[in-house]
Amino acid sequence: MEARETLRVPGSSEGIRLAAAGLDSFWRSHGLPEGGGWPFQVALDEAMSNIVHHGLSGRAGESEIEVEFRLVGSDVEIVLADDAPPFNPLELAEPDTRQDLDDRPVGGLGVALVRKLMDVVEYERREGRNHLRLRRKPLQVED
């Protein structure tokens, strides 16, 4: 099965909200397993908020982010593209998840979660734009 939907959202909190709503709608319209979309929603939230708060910082709201949802065989893929300065979220430092509460820095967890939730996480700088590709199979939810 092949399908794709593309939307352009503002590089702001409103854009993050619209991207999440777009994923809900893509999920429903293609009959993907109910309850199996949350890893994509979490990864999308992490990726979008990194772009808005780090990549576009200072010019959030002026820029748009292109959000594409694709069905590729039995996988779902999300591709985010923006025209912010080169920004590779995969280079953000990962936290040590074994530290205890007092030592744990508040933050830095998002990228680690994306890596753990997705099978494919790829960054590419191409034609003056940042491209982030996230991919995995929909979660199969038993019961």
Added chain:
Amino acid sequence: MDVREEKVAGGVLVVAPVGRLDSVTSADLETRLLAHLAAGEAALVIDMAGVEYISSAGLRVLLSVAKKLRGRGRIALCSLGRSVRQVFELAGFLPLFTIEDSREPAVARMAGPG
């Protein structure tokens, strides 16, 4: 986001966010929780039953509130759904919190003096 709140026996405040705890909605929860801390609440139960999923923004709010309560209060979480529990596990957050399967034992553990 919608947040249901209830003060129960033993001086415990139960806070139950409903919907997604993501980078857009987590600020609402943080505002409310910080207001409760400022008002002197010192025994909190966060009931996660209505939380569809949580991203790192939501985790940060819970961690930051737990840190603020250190030495002057207590916090427990309860009723984590499958997706929430899995994100806690992947993030290494399960050992950081008192977590109960349902509300009653969580309230019981937070209630009382001290």
